[in-house]
Amino acid sequence: MVFECRENALCFKRQGETVLIESWGKDSLRIRATMNRNFTGRNWALTETPAATSAEVKTYIVPEKTGEGTIAENEWASITNGRIRAEVNYAGVISLFRDDKLFLREYYRAYGGTISQESRCLKVVNREWKGLYGGDNYTLKVRFEGNDGEKIFGMGQYQQQQMDLKGCTLELAQRNSQASVPFAVSNLGYGLLWNNPGVGQVTFGSNMTLWDMRSTKEMDYYVTVADTPKEIVANYTSATGHAGEFPEELMGLWQCKLRYRTQEEVLSIARKYKELGIHIDQIIIDFFHWTYQGDWKFDKKYWPDPKAMVDELHSMGIRVIVSVWPSVDRKSENFYPMLEKGLLIRTERGALQTYDYQGDCVEIDAFNPETRDYVWEICKKNYYDFGIDGFWLDNSEPDYGVYDFENFRYSEGTALEVSNMYPQMYSRAYYDKMKDLRDGKVVNLLRCAWAGSQKYGNVVWSGDIPSTFESLQDQIQCGINMGLAGIPWWNTDIGGFMTDDVNDPDFRQLLIRWYQFAVFTAVMRLHGDRGPYNIPALDDRDWGGGYLHTGQDNEMWSYGEENFEIMKKYYDLRQELRPYIKKLFDEASQNGSPLMRAMFYEFPEDEKCWTIKDQYMFGDKYLVAPILHLNEFEREVYLPNGEWKLTSDGTVFAGGQSVTVKAPIDYMPVFERI
Numbered sequence: 101m102v103f104e105c106r107e108n109a110l111c112f113k114r115q116g117e118t119v120l121i122e123s124w125g126k127d128s129l130r131i132r133a134t135m136n137r138n139f140t141g142r143n144w145a146l147t148e149t150p151a152a153t154s155a156e157v158k159t160y161i162v163p164e165k166t167g168e169g170t171i172a173e174n175e176w177a178s179i180t181n182g183r184i185r186a187e188v189n190y191a192g193v194i195s196l197f198r199d200d201k202l203f204l205r206e207y208y209r210a211y212g213g214t215i216s217q218e219s220r221c222l223k224v225v226n227r228e229w230k231g232l233y234g235g236d237n238y239t240l241k242v243r244f245e246g247n248d249g250e251k252i253f254g255m256g257q258y259q260q261q262q263m264d265l266k267g268c269t270l271e272l273a274q275r276n277s278q279a280s281v282p283f284a285v286s287n288l289g290y291g292l293l294w295n296n297p298g299v300g301q302v303t304f305g306s307n308m309t310l311w312d313m314r315s316t317k318e319m320d321y322y323v324t325v326a327d328t329p330k331e332i333v334a335n336y337t338s339a340t341g342h343a344g345e346f347p348e349e350l351m352g353l354w355q356c357k358l359r360y361r362t363q364e365e366v367l368s369i370a371r372k373y374k375e376l377g378i379h380i381d382q383i384i385i386d387f388f389h390w391t392y393q394g395d396w397k398f399d400k401k402y403w404p405d406p407k408a409m410v411d412e413l414h415s416m417g418i419r420v421i422v423s424v425w426p427s428v429d430r431k432s433e434n435f436y437p438m439l440e441k442g443l444l445i446r447t448e449r450g451a452l453q454t455y456d457y458q459g460d461c462v463e464i465d466a467f468n469p470e471t472r473d474y475v476w477e478i479c480k481k482n483y484y485d486f487g488i489d490g491f492w493l494d495n496s497e498p499d500y501g502v503y504d505f506e507n508f509r510y511s512e513g514t515a516l517e518v519s520n521m522y523p524q525m526y527s528r529a530y531y532d533k534m535k536d537l538r539d540g541k542v543v544n545l546l547r548c549a550w551a552g553s554q555k556y557g558n559v560v561w562s563g564d565i566p567s568t569f570e571s572l573q574d575q576i577q578c579g580i581n582m583g584l585a586g587i588p589w590w591n592t593d594i595g596g597f598m599t600d601d602v603n604d605p606d607f608r609q610l611l612i613r614w615y616q617f618a619v620f621t622a623v624m625r626l627h628g629d630r631g632p633y634n635i636p637a638l639d640d641r642d643w644g645g646g647y648l649h650t651g652q653d654n655e656m657w658s659y660g661e662e663n664f665e666i667m668k669k670y671y672d673l674r675q676e677l678r679p680y681i682k683k684l685f686d687e688a689s690q691n692g693s694p695l696m697r698a699m700f701y702e703f704p705e706d707e708k709c710w711t712i713k714d715q716y717m718f719g720d721k722y723l724v725a726p727i728l729h730l731n732e733f734e735r736e737v738y739l740p741n742g743e744w745k746l747t748s749d750g751t752v753f754a755g756g757q758s759v760t761v762k763a764p765i766d767y768m769p770v771f772e773r774i
Contacts, residue, residue, distance in 0.1 A: 101190045103177040105157040110179040114192045117227070121194070123181035125150035125339050128324035130295075131186070131194065135229050136236050140317050144295045144521070145340045145551035155181040162189075184290075184325045193226055196290075198325040203288045207243035207308045227319060237315045237517065244309040250288055251710055252304045253329075253698065254584035256281030256549070257562060263577035263698075263713035269303040272313075272520060273505065274497040277563030279548045280520050281585035283336055287700070287710055291332040293322040293340070293551060297521035299505045314505075315516035328704045329584065330693060337586050337692030341555035346589065346685040347541050350419065351678050352381040353671060354625035357654035359386035361638060361645060362402040363409045369655060374416055378656065378671060382419040384492055384545070384627070388648045393459050394428030394435060396475070397482035399645030402638065410487035421545060422483055423492040426466065426526055429459035431643070434478065438464070443471040445498075446509040454508060456501040458648065463498045466522055467512035472529035480533070491530050492545040496523040523548035524556060531556040549587050554692075559589045559623050567596030567607060567628065572614055573728045577713050579621060583694025583701075588685075590696065591623035595654075600631045602652045606730055608659050609765065612666055616768035617726040619674045620718040622685075622695045630654050666766045684719045695719060703740040712738055725761075725769040736760050737769055744771040 104111040109122040117135055124130040130146065132139055159177040178187045185197040196204040206226035228241040252265040257279040262268055265284070272280050272294070282294035282302070294302065300313040311321075324335040355373070360366045366383060373380050391399050398406050410420050428435050428444060438444050444462045445454050455461040465471050479491065500508070508515035510522075527546055534542045534557070542557030549560045562578050565571045575592050582590045595611040602608075618624045630651035638646030652658070656667045674681075684695045693701075697717040699709035715725040715737060723744065725737040741755040747770045753759055761769045 103159045108155040123153045123155035127182040130322045132320045134318040205245045240313040242311040246307045254285045257578045272300045283585045285584045290325045295320040297518045334691040340552040343554040343688045354382045355380045356384035356627040358629040358651040385422045387423045392429040392432040394432035396478045402645040407486040419489040421490040425495045426463045427455045427461040466525040467510040476533045496546045497548045524550045524553045527556045562592045564597040567599040579696045580698045588688035588694040593627040594618045602630045613727045620724045706740045723771040743774045
């Protein structure tokens, strides 16, 4: 073992591996390792310049018992940055301490350098590299000892019931409704960013945590420590970036459906809302308003004068956002120019196809800056110059026809090595150009995200999810864990995306409960693919804006007078909350705090709050208890210490107890902290 003490960094080499541990801002370390000659130099999510620190770096001799009756003197090394310390033994095993208390240690069961009394005969090492044939990439397994009683949160959005991820295996890959944002927050007072956009999986087991990568050039992770989750997230977002300023004029209702098919349809919806005295902040024009995928322009047959449409909507104070996809149909006017310029994703074998919904398509290589420039120039000419305010960047994972990551390649590397960063790079095709045109206030809607995506004007929604109460339950933990992973601008399709029958009374009950929940999220947005599909196509072409199906109406008035009155009541509540919501958006910009917060985020000292997954805090003031089951008209709510006022009737309850409260169809329990 060769240790090298540098300014604010510790480097060591052993058996061909180089490991670098650096101070990286307040109470934080960045740890990298490679089997190649040099590090790649990629910072991935760690885009912000870390705050200056003065770390103590040293080597020393530690007597260690290596066998019964024998004592050996071993050379160790350590780096201390504020409250965090990394110790390294002579076998290269890293142990991490917060205020001298061990919280994370690499798992090592091999001859030499053992730092516990476990068996040394297994030949299981902490960092296991296996070279891939014919290149300088490796498979990599990184193992850490398990911690009894540990709870793990964050990591982005996984459609499941588990909010505490201890005991879970998570795929490190992007899919429709799955967003891998690999920052984990532990109840032991640390956060860990797996700073690697490659495809793999992580298992937070009771015996060990295992990070398993299929193809990578280096290990890279960032660890930070603090007393509370709020401070951990603040440290993390200072390293990866903060969300920008959210426009006040977008904090109300966004209106959408699958799908407005004509210019006149959009205007008729906006006019009716105006007649009813209901202001919508933004209306969204969904997919297949275009000719072919990849043309990125309106079909003139159904959208004859987009500028006039946008001007009228703007005159009503309504902003306009339009859906664009990264897929390019072979019939598109842009397909062969982009193919020749090398601007599309490549396949390693077989046909050149990555996506097959309504066309034979290849998706754009968003990692290529030339691609981003090419796409932006077309969208600017065909959308932005008409006054379009933002873009709905759908299919932003990208949504592959088959998720064979080993078959796709970008200009930055193979999909196995970098694919999880795709949605962020796709968003930057628009954000990097729009930020100067819109004074930094860029808001685009995306279906996926990666670590650091909060910097790029991304409102992330939870994807094409079913319209069920079970799915609504999933969304509570999805929103909480996305916020803990640094993504504060998060929302869902109100009512879920996939509905068979809008006339089903059970669906309408679900819609109302979902609508009530959405008031207390970052963005309140009506959307969904509403059946039954009995609306005929506008024409018999097999392309363009008229041939594809549309869903049933999905406006506030579409579900009967009784439901309209409930939605209007909660619309008014959202309007009343605007000043408070602005304060929460400002906090997200300043310190990374999400709007939708786990109970333990505000009450970390309360052990029960670390186990609750069916209620949450909206900021620091409102405790929200969504109704998550059909025909549920009361529910139990846990109140932490303090005093809490029930918003339905003003009753004040003492904290430190669970209470049962009424929840008629026109009310969702919310408590105000007083």
